[in-house]
Amino acid sequence: MTDSPRRAPRAGIHPDSSKSWLRRAWPIVRAHRILLISSLTLSFIGLVVQVQIPDLVRIALDRALVDRTDGLTGYVWLIAGLAVAQGVINFLARLYLLRTAYEMEYDLRNVIFTHLMRMSYAFYDRVQSGELISRATSDIRAVQMYLAFGPSILVQCTIAAIAFALMLSINAPLAVVAMLTMPVIAVLGVRMRRASFPVSWLIQARLAGVATVVDENIQGVRIVKAFAGEQRQVDLLAASADRVRWAYTEDAGVRSRWLPVMDNLPRLGLAMVLLVGGLMVLDGDATVGTIVAFNSYVLMLQPPFRMLGMIIMMGQRAAASAQRIYDILDTPADIVDPADPATPAPRGDVRFEDVRFAYPDGTVALQGLDLHVAPGETIALVGATGSGKSTVARLAARFYDTAGGRVLIDGVDVRDYPLTTLRDRVGIVPDEPFLFSMSLHDNIAFGHPTASRDQVVAAARAAGARGFIQELPAGYDTVVGERGYTLSGGQRQRVAIARALLVNPPVLILDDATSAIDVRVEHEIHEALRDLMRDRTTVVVAHRLATIGLADRVVLIENGRAVASGTHTDLLATEPRYARVLASEVTA
CATH class of the missing domain: 1.20.1560.10 (ABC transporter type 1, transmembrane domain)
Incomplete structure (x- = not known):
């Protein structure tokens, strides 16, 4: 995607709401x-x-x-x-x-x-x-x-x-x-x-x-x-x-x-x-x-x-x-850049300290969440629907501000980061990927518009998208329909993963990002992700055992709190709540 020159507005609306x-x-x-x-x-x-x-x-x-x-x-x-x-x-x-x-x-x-x-x-x-x-x-x-x-x-x-x-x-x-x-x-x-x-x-x-x-x-x-x-x-x-x-x-x-x-x-x-x-x-x-x-x-x-x-x-x-x-x-933006921004060296350290949060409609999502993900560690968040797993991703990228507690990236409160810096460091692949009505190349390069075709192809290969893209009549120049509905759900998810990987963030959050992908393709993506995760902090919102298998550690979320942490084998043997969640949510 190339940025065309744009003239900035010559003036705006006067901010004084008392004026006519x-x-x-x-x-x-x-x-x-x-x-x-x-x-x-x-x-x-x-x-x-x-x-x-x-x-x-x-x-x-x-x-x-x-x-x-x-x-x-x-x-x-x-x-x-x-x-x-x-x-x-x-x-x-x-x-x-x-x-x-x-x-x-x-x-x-x-x-x-x-x-x-x-x-x-x-x-x-x-x-x-x-x-x-x-x-x-x-x-x-x-x-x-x-x-x-x-x-x-x-x-x-x-x-x-x-x-x-x-x-x-x-x-x-x-x-x-x-x-x-x-x-x-x-x-x-x-x-x-x-x-x-x-x-x-x-x-x-x-x-x-x-x-x-x-x-x-x-x-x-x-x-x-x-x-x-x-x-x-x-x-x-x-x-x-x-x-x-x-x-x-x-x-x-x-x-x-x-x-x-x-x-x-x-x-x-x-x-x-x-x-x-x-x-x-x-x-x-x-x-x-x-x-x-x-x-x-x-x-x-x-x-x-x-x-x-x-x-x-x-x-x-x-x-x-x-x-x-x-x-x-006149409605002020409630998520803004700080007056005195901090930009520490990126390491990928993520910490939630007594985080509480409720959505604007009053739905309580987190009630005192404490969670630490060390640099380079991969964790899987597992929990019942509505337990607050996806909210973790949204707060880490500061799509919302916490009602209480702090979210720290590399030891700095996310509210102290410039928004562009924070979102360069925290890459998110949502469970419902959105694609624009433009070419697949431009969709993958959305976060890195100057990326070369080789870089886009490498990201697509890592996300398991290269195969189906090459089969399309125009390849990477194929223009997808509105919201990407000309592609299957699994294909859209793979493009969304490639888009996040191209930015190469030190923290990657996969919010149930392989839910629409069949098991064979998911296995191929996981194999590629293992290499990409090696030096990257990764948080995986998981519903499949194969996805959980990517993680070094599994964290069980219940009612907005982290109630248990350990390997899949240890939790399965010692934590009945974990076994119940797997029985109801996870499919092999």
């Missing part, structure tokens, strides 16, 4: 201010050009057609030139605006994804993946749209002020008549904002619920099909989608009550202009060209008013989405 959501997002806007200001400036210039055209039409009508004191051709060419100039300016303004929007989205996505990568196992134990996917996609898009397009829409709305200024210069009384509806629109906008915010929040939350259902069913599609649960899951999604539909219907109700009025008020202004302006023309206080120009100006006011309603709705949606994003970003 916009002030917290301001650093990202400020980081891209040059592009944004360029876009807004060009947009404003385009508006200035646009409002000149009706005035030229007015002059052309009055001078060339009514008074016949001037030629028409010059005005036609001038208006056409302004139209072309406006088109070029608007093109550049739109280009810069879209670039700004995508740059902001890039920063937002990287900020939230970087934060998610720092979060511990405990965070993911309590937060649904669909929620995270929704916040990292649709919520980010809602915020990005407002941050980038909101200022642009506000600039577009300034056409009302520019047009009003020109109308005042042409005919002040008629200009006042044309703008009479503005205060009403402002009041309606505020009321619509208040009505739309709770609905916007509800929509985003319910979209996240749909994302959760979809994510779980895609990830668990094999289980759904195995138990013929397709229709039940379709019904579940339909129920979630129905809740989203209800929220969108409420949102449509808010829009339908307020937006038509806000859209049509400028037309009322147009009618008033035609009425009052017509009377003024009859009285000789205005010209036909003035009426035509004012008609164009009032029509220009319609899009800004429509966009005013749009920006209000966008703002409420963005505010709701921002709060959902900030909920994630």
Whole structure:
């Protein structure tokens, strides 16, 4: 796997949660201010050009057609030139605006994804993946749209002020008549904002619920099909989608009550202009060209008013989405690098001292575990299901922090290690190996991306994976399906073992890592592992006698404590609890 160059985010979200959501997002806007200001400036210039055209039409009508004191051709060419100039300016303004929007989205996505990568196992134990996917996609898009397009829409709305200024210069009384509806629109906008915010929040939350259902069913599609649960899951999604539909219907109700009025008020202004302006023309206080120009100006006011309603709705949606994003970003990572890290020489000494631990859901896993594994020693952890064996691996690599006691690697508390250093020293092969949708070479080299093909092949050979990989059409370049499901369970485990071995950690933990491998292949892997374990501290979570046979010493875990330790033969002869565990858990 090759690392492509990546630009770091130019800015992040302000950490002060007491600030408004916009002030917290301001650093990202400020980081891209040059592009944004360029876009807004060009947009404003385009508006200035646009409002000149009706005035030229007015002059052309009055001078060339009514008074016949001037030629028409010059005005036609001038208006056409302004139209072309406006088109070029608007093109550049739109280009810069879209670039700004995508740059902001890039920063937002990287900020939230970087934060998610720092979060511990405990965070993911309590937060649904669909929620995270929704916040990292649709919520980010809602915020990005407002941050980038909101200022642009506000600039577009300034056409009302520019047009009003020109109308005042042409005919002040008629200009006042044309703008009479503005205060009403402002009041309606505020009321619509208040009505739309709770609905916007509800929509985003319910979209996240749909994302959760979809994510779980895609990830668990094999289980759904195995138990013929397709229709039940379709019904579940339909129920979630129905809740989203209800929220969108409420949102449509808010829009339908307020937006038509806000859209049509400028037309009322147009009618008033035609009425009052017509009377003024009859009285000789205005010209036909003035009426035509004012008609164009009032029509220009319609899009800004429509966009005013749009920006209000966008703002409420963005505010709701921002709060959902900030909920994630404001959750501190509880597993972090120490302020004063220690990096002693790697020896492979592992010690648990009176370790107590319970999972976030309250499940107690360890209750005063004392365990020492000397450098180069191989031990097998044996115990009934739920006794705490796998938790030992998770605490050694500091996926969780202990509730009491200490875990020491080479005499140093794991909380005093930089996380990257610790996890380079403690390699884990889980009982449920996860493979990425990329080549087998890249999967094996995941922990050591610069490894050569020879190094990858050597690790695969040691894990017993070389044989089946060579039989694949593309060999090590074969791209496995999502989660590696194009491979068998045993093949995935062998790739996971190769991935851990390539890093060459001084401490290797095999969490029931050969459970899905047949006995013949397991024997081949064990033979290879014997050589690899010779100078390596190894902890094996064991359920098979063949796996236990790899160990120099067996430790019996019961109710989160180490209750017995010795060789397999000694424990079998002296410890009835060990014999009972083997009878129920271990298969020959």
